[in-house]
Amino acid sequence: MKRYKRSFASDNNSIVHPKIMEALNNVNNSHVLSYGDDPYTESARKRFKEVFGQGCEVYFVFNGTGANVTGLAAMARPHQAVICTENAHINVDECGAVERFAGCRLWPLPSKDGKLKPEQIQPVLNVLGNQHHSQPGVVSVSQCTELGTVYSIEELKNLAAYAHSNNLLVHVDGARIANAAAFLGVSLKGVTADTGIDVLSFGGTKNGLMFGEAVVFFNRQLAENYKYIRKQGTQLASKMRYIAVQFDALLSDELWLNNAKKANAMAALLAGEAEKIPGLKITQPVQSNGVFVSMPRAAAERLQQQYFFYPWNEEKGEYRWMTSFDTEEQDVMEFTAAIKAAMHGQH
Ligand SMILES: Cc1ncc(COP(=O)(O)O)c(C=O)c1O
Incomplete structure (x- = not known):
C-alpha cells in the first residue's frame, strides 16, 4: 500500500498510535x-x-x-x-x-x-x-x-x-x-x-x-x-x-505525555529551522505543536503543491504548520528543505 508523506497540515492527519490500536484489539473479543x-x-x-x-x-x-x-x-x-x-x-x-x-x-x-x-x-x-x-x-x-x-x-x-x-x-x-x-x-x-x-x-x-x-x-x-x-x-x-x-x-504509562512532548519537540525543531530561512517569519511564540509563519504567497503556493497545509490569514500571508506525535526529525528536515526550495522559486 502506498505510504504518503507525513503532513504538516493538521495533527488530525496523523496515524492512530500503535498502543491505542492494541487496546482496541484487546477488547475486540467478546x-x-x-x-x-x-x-x-x-x-x-x-x-x-x-x-x-x-x-x-x-x-x-x-x-x-x-x-x-x-x-x-x-x-x-x-x-x-x-x-x-x-x-x-x-x-x-x-x-x-x-x-x-x-x-x-x-x-x-x-x-x-x-x-x-x-x-x-x-x-x-x-x-x-x-x-x-x-x-x-x-x-x-x-x-x-x-x-x-x-x-x-x-x-x-x-x-x-x-x-x-x-x-x-x-x-x-x-x-x-x-x-x-x-x-x-x-x-x-x-x-x-x-x-x-x-x-x-x-x-x-x-x-x-x-x-x-x-x-x-x-x-x-x-x-x-x-x-x-x-x-x-x-x-x-x-x-x-x-x-x-x-x-x-x-492515560496509562504517560502515553499522553510522551505523545504531546514529541509533537511539541518537532514543532520546536521546525520553528528553529524555519527561523533561519531568509524571508520567512515566525508570527507566534512556538509553545506547543503549531508553528505560525508568514511567507510570500507565491512561495507558499509552490510548497503547497508538495505539502498541503492551511492558510491561517490569507491577507497577511500567514500559514499554519502542525506537528504530531508521529512526526519524525527526518520529516521536519525534508519539509525544511522543501520550504527553502519554495522560497528560492523552485519546486
Ligand atoms: C481547538 C479545537 N477544538 C476542538 C477541535 C475538535 O474538533 P472536531 O469536532 O473536528 O473533533 C479542534 C479540531 O480541530 C480544535 O482545533
Whole structure:
C-alpha cells in the first residue's frame, strides 16, 4: 500500500498510535453491555479520577465539536452568552453548532495571541441585568489556544477566579490540553482542576486516538443532566468500550505525555529551522505543536503543491504548520528543505 508523506497540515492527519490500536484489539473479543455499562468504561472512568482528581465526572463523546457543544449546553441557558476569543474553534470552526444546539449566543472578543484576558471581559459585564442583551454566563478558552500559545497556570487561575467572582462559569476547550501540560511541565490535574475551571473538553484524537473525546466536569453540579444532553446531542456511543479503552491506554504509562512532548519537540525543531530561512517569519511564540509563519504567497503556493497545509490569514500571508506525535526529525528536515526550495522559486 502506498505510504504518503507525513503532513504538516493538521495533527488530525496523523496515524492512530500503535498502543491505542492494541487496546482496541484487546477488547475486540467478546460481548459486553453497551452505552457505557461495561467494565472497560468503568475502568476508564476510574483512570480519569486517578489522573484528574476523585471529584471529577467524565463522559465520553465522539468528537471535539460534540464535547464543546454538549459541555457548553450543560453550562449555559439559551438567554446566556459564552464569551470566547474571535479565533476560538467554537466561534469559527463549528458551523454555529453551539448557537444551534445550546441555543445561546457566542460573544467573541479580539485576541492577537489567542488568549482571553480578564480586562477584556469586564466591559461585557455591563449588560448584566439588561433584558435586551444576552447575559454573559460562561467564559470559554482554548488551551492550547488556536494560535499554538499556552496560558500559564497563573493566567488560567486568574481568569477562573475573575470569572467566578462575576458569577461566570469556565469552560476549557482542551483539544490540545496534553500539549499545554507538556509545555508547562505540569500534570493534567495541575493544568485543569487545580486552576479552578468548571468543565473541560479533553482531547484524544489529536494525541493518538482513532476517535474520541471526553467531557470532564470538575463542577459536578453541572453534570446533573449531562447524560440527557449527550444523548440528545447524538454523542452517546452504543459501543462505548471502543472509546473508553483508548482513553484508558492514553492515560496509562504517560502515553499522553510522551505523545504531546514529541509533537511539541518537532514543532520546536521546525520553528528553529524555519527561523533561519531568509524571508520567512515566525508570527507566534512556538509553545506547543503549531508553528505560525508568514511567507510570500507565491512561495507558499509552490510548497503547497508538495505539502498541503492551511492558510491561517490569507491577507497577511500567514500559514499554519502542525506537528504530531508521529512526526519524525527526518520529516521536519525534508519539509525544511522543501520550504527553502519554495522560497528560492523552485519546486
Ligand atoms: C481547538 C479545537 N477544538 C476542538 C477541535 C475538535 O474538533 P472536531 O469536532 O473536528 O473533533 C479542534 C479540531 O480541530 C480544535 O482545533
